[in-house]
Amino acid sequence: MATRQFIRSLATAAETVKPPVQLFGLDGTYATALFTASAKDSSISKTFTSVDKLNKTIAEDSKVNAILGNPALSLDSRKEVVSVLSQQLRLDNVTSNLLNVLAENNRLYLFPNIAAQFSVLNDAHNGVVEATVVSAKSLDSRTLNRLSRAISNSKYVGSGKTLKIKNEVNPDILGGLIVEVGEKTVDLSVSAKVNKLNKVLNEAI
Numbered sequence: 377m378a379t380r381q382f383i384r385s386l387a388t389a390a391e392t393v394k395p396p397v398q399l400f401g402l403d404g405t406y407a408t409a410l411f412t413a414s415a416k417d418s419s420i421s422k423t424f425t426s427v428d429k430l431n432k433t434i435a436e437d438s439k440v441n442a443i444l445g446n447p448a449l450s451l452d453s454r455k456e457v458v459s460v461l462s463q464q465l466r467l468d469n470v471t472s473n474l475l476n477v478l479a480e481n482n483r484l485y486l487f488p489n490i491a492a493q494f495s496v497l498n499d500a501h502n503g504v505v506e507a508t509v510v511s512a513k514s515l516d517s518r519t520l521n522r523l524s525r526a527i528s529n530s531k532y533v534g535s536g537k538t539l540k541i542k543n544e545v546n547p548d549i550l551g552g553l554i555v556e557v558g559e560k561t562v563d564l565s566v567s568a569k570v571n572k573l574n575k576v577l578n579e580a581i
């Protein structure tokens with residue numbers, strides 16, 4: 377199977393490279409292999425630029441998105457698409473090689489998921505810790521900056537790390553905040569407090 381050969385060849389060629397975090401699933405396997413190959417060539421940042429460029433093109437161009445997601449395309453057509461994208465976007469060799477493998481396996485549709493997983497590896501490699509703040513309404517920049525400073529100084533980020541914070545809106549939490557840093561979640565939402573109160577009331581009846 378081409379996928380297994382691809383993964384094995386990369387692992388053999390760069391056996392001393394250890395990914396900063398462990399990923400799961402087929403997209404995680406491809407992303408890890410991509411990271412390993414780019415690390416071997418000392419071009420992780422170059423590969424990330426190519427991956428990000430192609431991912432944005434897929435998101436913004438409905439035609440490209442439709443073509444990559446079309447399972448009925450012949451192998452020759454898929455290879456031609458990969459060739460055109462690689463040339464027009466000036467993708468690095470590692471990313472182009474991955475696309476060729478995806479084309480051979482008719483899995484080009486997986487690329488956006490692989491890109492998301494590769495971004496996780498790239499952030500971890502660069503000492504970036506991602507935090508997600510969920511709120512009932514969009515937070516203003518001043519509030520986000522205050523939260524960013526507080527989270528950066530917490531034990532969940534650590535010295536020498538860089539925090540990347542994003543705000544997600546979910547009206548269902550009613551109010552308050554849910555803060556996710558890495559694998560740690562702090563739920564300070566109104567909905568969580570209401571659920572806790574309901575549980576206490578039900579146990580008391």
